[in-house]
Amino acid sequence: MRPLKTLHGLGSLILAIVLAGCGGSGPEPVETTPAPQAAPNFVHLQSDAGDDIGQGRTYAYTSGNADIAVSVTAGRLAVRVGGSEAWSGEFQLQGAQDKLQPGYHGKALRDATQTGLSWSGEGRSCSAAQGWFTVDQVSYQTTHHGTDLASLDLRFEQRCEGKTAALRGQVHWTAAATATAALSGPINPPPADLWQPPPGSLPASGNYVYLQSQPGDYIGQGLSYTYTPATAILGASTSAGRLAVSINGDQTWSGDFQAMNTLTQLQPGYYSGLTRYPFHTPAVGGLSWSGQGRGCNTLLGWFVVDGVTYIDNQLASIDLRFEQRCEGGTPALHGRIHWASGDSTAAPGPVNPPPAGLWKPAPEATPDKGNFIYLQSDTGDYIGAGQSLLYTQATANLTLSTNGGYLAARVDGDDSWSGDFQAMNSLSQLQPGYYGDLRRYPFHNPVKGGLNWSGEGRGCNTLQGWFVVDRITYLNGKLQEIDLRFEQHCEGVTPALRGRIRWSVDDDTTPPGPVNPPPADLWQPAPGTVPASGNYVVLQSDAGDYIGQGLTRTYTPATATFAATSNAGYLRVYLNGSQYWYGDFQAMSTLSQLQPGYYGDLQRYPFHNPVKGGLNWSGNGRGCNTLRGWFVVDRVVYTAGVLSAVDLRFEQHCEGGTPALHGQIHWAAGT
Secondary structure, X not given: OOOHHHOOOOOHHHHHHHHHHHOOOOOOOOOOOOOOOOOOOEEEEEEOOOOOOOOOOXXXXXXXXXXXXXXXXXXXEEEEEEOOOEEEEEEEOOOOOOOOOOEEEEEEEOXXXXXXXXXXXXXXXXXXXXEEEEEEEEEEEEEOOEEEEEEEEEEEEEEEOOOOOOEEXXXXXXXXXXXXXXXXOOEOOOOOOOOOOOOOOOOOOOOEEEEEEOOOOXXXXXXXXXXXXXXXXXXXXXXXXXXXXXXXXXXXXXXXXXXXXXXXXXXXXEEEEEEEOOOOEOXXXXXXXXXXXXXXXOEEEEEEEEEEEEEOOEEEXXXXXXXXEEXXXXXXXXXXXXXXXXXXXXXXXXXXXOOOOOOOOOHHHOOOOOOEEEEEEOOOOOOOOOOEEEEEOOOOEEEEEEEOOEEEEEEEOOOEEEEEEEOOOOOOOOOOEEEEEEEEXXXXXXXXXXXXXXXXXXXXXXXXXXXEEEEEEEEOOEEEEEEEEEEEEEOOOOOOEEEEEEEEOOOOOOOOOOEOOOOOOOOOOOOOOOXXXXXXXXXXXXXXXXXXXXXXXXXXXXXXXXXXXXXXXXXXXXXXXXXXEEEEEEOOOOOOOOOOEEEEEEEEOOOOEOOOEEEEEEEOOEOOOOEEEEEEEEXXXXXXXEEEEEEEEEEEEEOOOOOXXXXXXXXXXXX
């Protein structure tokens, strides 16, 4: 609500009319002298305590702080107010009257069949209303459209739901004042005492956005920020009388600066009395600056366009200052924006040579040749859990791929990891050098680049770090080799995860196949404990083994349905008898068929290391969450590429425990 003193132009005359029109209830018709035709339009509302619609407040609107629209159609007068609050009024004449006439309309009900009245807004309205309205003055004019309303003075009183508390109002409107108001714009020159940035706080040249937040300001958190094209992506665009500004850097911000709706382009000058865009008063303009997950619910502020140019209706340059205060508070956020479409400032590339003293692994920690990914985690680092880990192509699948200035590194082995390394957005390919002051990819500053290493169900919420490309080559746009180091700190803590990646497309190292002959000391069923012929499965469970429950069981086609299927290097065995079991046996990813030999250091299929293979035996509602084990293929036969016979032994330990489940499988097709 604006104080009554903001009704510029009529002074004490309007004040006297408003107060006279809103006092008392149920008056006799009053003769009034019509107001001057060009006087500013206004709507004044005065609400008693207990009135649900006006909430006991007084409201004053003029053409300077609200859109006021008046129309007459077939004996119905409609009044609309779009200001810091939104209102609508309906006044219905009785019977066949189709033109307003001066006079008193009493006993007005909310009923379209007779004299009617309804004033509502801000989501509030009467279910049933009683009241009156008086047309103190009305005139019409002939235009090329026909006969249109030229001026109106009206007073009303409304009581909701039979209550005593009333809402009273006065409307003064002229078409001439509406036309005059449409010519209004910002104040130019602006007041001299408005905020300016401190001397020396702004860049000497180029585009920039400068923010200065006072202590207690929720949006800027009491800090000062400076952004240039070298530190952030700065965006500026206009649509009609609105400027939209965006910042994507170490922080993200967005600003909207809306002129009064009479302007199709921003003009130099002072735009004052602004509320939050897009919930502002259209006739006044609006403002909003928000970011980092913070925004005002309500605000008051101003902005000044110190200079602006358009070329072919496109924004070419602008200099703008602003102030906003949230939720009626005193602390302010101030800002200064300088933007020109011709600024070609670009973000710097990586620092080359890199700074001395950055982390490198000890020479003995990594292989002399071949592809590898090495991780070294400090005690207290959440991601690496304080471990040092080395992966080569003989122990894990190492996958690297690039897309423009982005590198993705993946480890799929005993552990699973993924790394993201993003260059600054000015680069189309990674280049040698140091990429510093990085944040978590993909929530990074695009003009600096980003970084993220995560895996094993662990990742940073926020991080700071760097990476160095020591060597990199491309051929026809495709990565050929890279040597890269990195360091990241999660959640602002000191312990770090560091790593080195060395990779070349020429490394043809492949994982070893199964060990053949197998180690001699591996588990075998005791002599005489297996059937002499035919297909069978023998399970021998140690005491404490969760899967086999410490029992020994033998299954043959006479006691259970038995099936075995294979696909490439994978075998599945089914048993369905007094118990139900199934087993999975996966060779290393380099094999297209099972081969005789020992497959060791296995994890649970299908969450296994693909270069080693996997194993899983479960059933009867019991299975391992994690396991370690091995299997041995003592004999395997394929006929025309289809498995026809297999002899296999295995051992698995659930959840890192000592008790084991052992098994032997003898299967031949057709038996």
